[in-house]
Amino acid sequence: MKKLSTVIILSIGALSYSTVLLATSSPAFHQCTKAFTYDIYLSQHKIGHLTRTLKWQDNNLEVYSYSKIKMLVAKSKLRQQSRVYWSEQQNSFLTQSFSRKITGLMAGTISATFSSDGRRSSINNNGSTATFSSHDLPIMDGDAVGSQIRHNLIEGKTAFNFKLQDSNDVDHYYFEVKRKEKINTRFGKLQTFRVEQVRKNDRKLVMWFAPEIDYQLVKATYKRKILDLKAVLKNSDIQCPTQFAQLN
Numbered sequence: 001m002k003k004l005s006t007v008i009i010l011s012i013g014a015l016s017y018s019t020v021l022l023a024t025s026s027p028a029f030h031q032c033t034k035a036f037t038y039d040i041y042l043s044q045h046k047i048g049h050l051t052r053t054l055k056w057q058d059n060n061l062e063v064y065s066y067s068k069i070k071m072l073v074a075k076s077k078l079r080q081q082s083r084v085y086w087s088e089q090q091n092s093f094l095t096q097s098f099s100r101k102i103t104g105l106m107a108g109t110i111s112a113t114f115s116s117d118g119r120r121s122s123i124n125n126n127g128s129t130a131t132f133s134s135h136d137l138p139i140m141d142g143d144a145v146g147s148q149i150r151h152n153l154i155e156g157k158t159a160f161n162f163k164l165q166d167s168n169d170v171d172h173y174y175f176e177v178k179r180k181e182k183i184n185t186r187f188g189k190l191q192t193f194r195v196e197q198v199r200k201n202d203r204k205l206v207m208w209f210a211p212e213i214d215y216q217l218v219k220a221t222y223k224r225k226i227l228d229l230k231a232v233l234k235n236s237d238i239q240c241p242t243q244f245a246q247l248n
Contacts, residue, residue, distance in 0.1 A: 051067070062083060063143045076103070108167075119139070120134075219233065
């Protein structure tokens with residue numbers, strides 16, 4: 001259960017992100033508001049849902065997440081707000097800050113800030129503070145990681161890795177696009193990119209991104225020991241001003 005917060009943010013929470021179609025900071029590409037709802041399953045039993053809303057403000061992306069989980073007698077609610085932005089210097093999406101509050105199971109409050117180059121982070125976990133640094137890759141939260149995965153898929157990249165800030169450490173994740181795959185979804189049968197986590201023999205994280213639905217992730221599964229999680233896109237709502245609807 002120690003890594004449950006990472007599982008929620010990466011393999012379940014980091015499912016839908018608003019990025020621009022091209023690597024540009026032009027405000028013309030930052031007009032859409034996007035909202036996505038996912039059903040969450042544990043061993044094929046529905047245990048809750050996740051809703052995310054994404055809004056651009058100038059060149060910053062605000063991501064609001066809310067999830068409600070119920071497993072037998074245990075309940076948990078998560079609320080998170082992240083601020084993500086595009087860095088021309090790093091040629092990547094980076095995290096500026098995030099705050100997270102969990103009630104019920106694994107209750108706690110976490111907040112974090114990141115340096116302008118993403119190489120340093122400072123985190124406050126229930127009153128205890130810690131700092132982290134990286135000499136090679138920027139440290140990101142789940143929202144920046146998800147944004148960059150989507151962007152990489154649009155650019156045609158097939159392998160990528162990230163350093164993810166968890167509540168008490170920084171983990172290195174590697175991903176590969178294994179193949180294109182048609183899957184059945186609530187939006188019909190869709191052509192998707194099948195992306196898998198690699199270099200981890202004790203777990204299996206698979207994510208399916210659909211170009212037909214804004215390159216968003218429509219399904220994710222995570223298996224580790226007795227943990228068998230799945231998230232499935234239920235609702236998608238993308239609102240763009242008419243003049244920018246074709247750009248996003």
